[in-house]
Amino acid sequence: MGHERLAEHFLDLIRRASTILPPDVEEAIKKGIANEGEGSGAASTLKLLLENSRQAEEGSTPICQDTGSLLFFVEIGPDFRQKEVEEAARKASAEATAKYYLRPNAVDAVTGKNSGDNTGLGMPYFHFDQMDEDGLKVRLLLKGGGSENVGAQYKLPDGKLKAGRDLDGVRKCVLDAVFNAQGKGCAPGVIGVCVGGDRGAGFACSKQQFLRDLGDTNPDPALADLEDRLFTELNQLGVGPSGFGGKTTVLGVKIGKRHRVPACFFVSVSYVCWAYRKASMTIKGGEVSHD
Amino acid sequence: MTEIKLPVSADEIRKLKAGDEVSITGVMITARDAAHKYLIETDGPEVKEILKDSMIYHCGPVVKKEGDVYSFVAAGPTTSIREEPYEADVIDRYGVRGVIGKGGMGAKTLEACGKHGSVYLSAVGGIATTLARSVVEVLDVHKLEEFGVPEAMWVIRVENFPAVVTMDSHGKSIHDDVAKQSRENYERLLGT
Ligand code: SF4
Numbered sequence: 001m002g003h004e005r006l007a008e009h010f011l012d013l014i015r016r017a018s019t020i021l022p023p024d025v026e027e028a029i030k031k032g033i034a035n036e037g038e039g040s041g042a043a044s045t046l047k048l049l050l051e052n053s054r055q056a057e058e059g060s061t062p063i064c065q066d067t068g069s070l071l072f073f074v075e076i077g078p079d080f081r082q083k084e085v086e087e088a089a090r091k092a093s094a095e096a097t098a099k100y101y102l103r104p105n106a107v108d109a110v111t112g113k114n115s116g117d118n119t120g121l122g123m124p125y126f127h128f129d130q131m132d133e134d135g136l137k138v139r140l141l142l143k144g145g146g147s148e149n150v151g152a153q154y155k156l157p158d159g160k161l162k163a164g165r166d167l168d169g170v171r172k173c174v175l176d177a178v179f180n181a182q183g184k185g186c187a188p189g190v191i192g193v194c195v196g197g198d199r200g201a202g203f204a205c206s207k208q209q210f211l212r213d214l215g216d217t218n219p220d221p222a223l224a225d226l227e228d229r230l231f232t233e234l235n236q237l238g239v240g241p242s243g244f245g246g247k248t249t250v251l252g253v254k255i256g257k258r259h260r261v262p263a264c265f266f267v268s269v270s271y272v273c274w275a276y277r278k279a280s281m282t283i284k285g286g287e288v289s290h291d
Numbered sequence: 292m293t294e295i296k297l298p299v300s301a302d303e304i305r306k307l308k309a310g311d312e313v314s315i316t317g318v319m320i321t322a323r324d325a326a327h328k329y330l331i332e333t334d335g336p337e338v339k340e341i342l343k344d345s346m347i348y349h350c351g352p353v354v355k356k357e358g359d360v361y362s363f364v365a366a367g368p369t370t371s372i373r374e375e376p377y378e379a380d381v382i383d384r385y386g387v388r389g390v391i392g393k394g395g396m397g398a399k400t401l402e403a404c405g406k407h408g409s410v411y412l413s414a415v416g417g418i419a420t421t422l423a424r425s426v427v428e429v430l431d432v433h434k435l436e437e438f439g440v441p442e443a444m445w446v447i448r449v450e451n452f453p454a455v456v457t458m459d460s461h462g463k464s465i466h467d468d469v470a471k472q473s474r475e476n477y478e479r480l481l482g483t
Contacts, residue, residue: 114439186416
């Protein structure tokens with residue numbers, strides 16, 4: 001049934017996430033290189049990103065030393081129990097740390113003590129959805145700290161930005177967040193946005209945008225238009241790769257929405273660096289596949 | 292590409308200009324938040340001799356231990372601005388000639404670079420495997436137990452470590468230039 005070796009499957013999932021740059025991200029960086037033009041400083045910085053990722057995959061070493069927070073998004077069928085999945089993922093996180101796929105990254109917020117194995121209160125993070133059919137689908141994001149630090153949440157209307165409670169107001173918030181981030185989130189990044197929700201749901205939804213493929217199209221036409229417009233505008237900011245200047249400040253913009261209460265209009269902006277590490281696995285009838 | 296050999300003199304460092312690509316060889320030390328606090332609160336007895344005319348690397352590496360030998364597996368730069376409250380004092384007190392990190396630092400550090408003959412260098416954020424390959428030897432580590440792997444002070448020997456001078460000792464900062472240019476673009480796009 002795939003239960004016995006569950007921790008092993010999780011370990012392989014973590015290894016792939018930490019050491020292999022996803023194909024859609026590689027594609028986006030290559031487009032950036034073409035756009036910047038051969039011989040430019042920005043293009044040579046972007047090439048270093050690809051060279052690093054090639055070396056990481058070849059040696060099974062982390063693409064970036066900040067292997068971030070482990071965020072597991074799990075769709076679970078009736079033949080799996082949430083508890084066994086969490087246990088397997090925790091065991092695998094500790095194992096992956098021992099194998100240097102992950103840096104020990106879980107720090108007690110009061111004592112400052114590092115747990116040494118990437119487990120702790122709320123670490124790893126899990127999000128579960130129930131499926132009707134048997135099986136397990138897991139998507140893992142490794143979200144680095146530098147990029148997490150440049151995320152921001154806005155409350156509309158915003159007088160300073162002259163941003164109202166509409167999509168143009170949302171656009172201004174995203175411009176502001178990416179401008180403020182400069183190169184600090186290891187540009188070029190991918191921007192996940194949520195319009196609406198409460199503060200907690202807003203950030204959760206903004207991060208779920210990172211589960212999408214960079215090449216997909218938003219099913220909501222108004223949001224699809226805003227994604228395109230922001231992609232163009234953010235790349236006109238001039239921050240560029242590593243913040244050294246250039247035309248490639250973001251690799252993608254993905255926007256979701258949540259219903260909100262009438263009194264609140266939050267815009268939550270999450271930033272993920274170019275080392276946008278994600279991997280997935282599906283377990284069905286004892287077979288494991290990657291998609 | 293300018294070759295820099297550590298230890299390096301203030302005169303050599305003053306020849307560097309913002310925008311110069313450099314390749315660094317020699318012994319340097321990693322230090323981030325806990326280490327900077329420590330360097331200010333004590334006189335850093337374990338590291339002060341090495342720091343003189345050397346460089347600090349803002350990095351929290353992934354480190355492998357085989358027997359008694361450590362090696363760096365992944366070692367890209369971490370965000371430098373967090374050390375802004377400390378760095379000018381650290382440069383002054385220890386005679387540090389270069390600070391390597393990502394994202395740039397502020398006015399206080401830029402001023403200290405001018406005053407003491409030091410530079411801030413950017414390594415490309417996230418290229419951890421490539422940079423770990425230029426760390427050819429881990430010579431020592433301090434405060435490993437107390438600070439943990441990412442925060443400990445690792446004494447490392449690097450060979451041809453690639454970086455770009457982004458803040459020089461003549462008051463020029465590429466980070467300030469990019470921030471200024473992008474602010475103009477931002478204001479235009481915002482329509483305010
Ligand atoms: S922001 Fe991303 S690429 Fe940069 S150091 Fe952190 S995890 Fe690595």
